[in-house]
Amino acid sequence: MANGIERPLDLLNNSKHKEVLVQLKGDKQFVGTLLAFDIHINLVLDNTKEMQNNEVKRNIGLTFLRGDTIIFISPASTMMKK
Template structure:
């Protein structure tokens, strides 16, 4: 167990693949390119998932932080 603060996980995830669960049930996966204090997140090579399968490829995307339920680096 680490004792890092929650936002440390965002910094450590830069450049790696992350899974984002959004409000309303949408899930997207991509390479985390940047974030800010509102947890707004830019993904590259992003894909929208449905039941774990790729539904469509979205390239670069900006996800509003207030729509994020959780973020999981993979």
């Protein structure tokens, strides 16, 4: 999946319709399916779960996440391999 990444947004493009982990400022963490993003790194996730200590805290379904609270975004598949 790391192939063909020339610019940072390429990773988000490669991750569309796949599960991603999104870490926000203030220790909030979300897992969901990436449906859309823009250059401000605003995201739409589907089947979003708010996580806490690796457990599901809340199901929030479809979600619009504002880019400026995001620290990092990781495709879940590359995490699970570790």
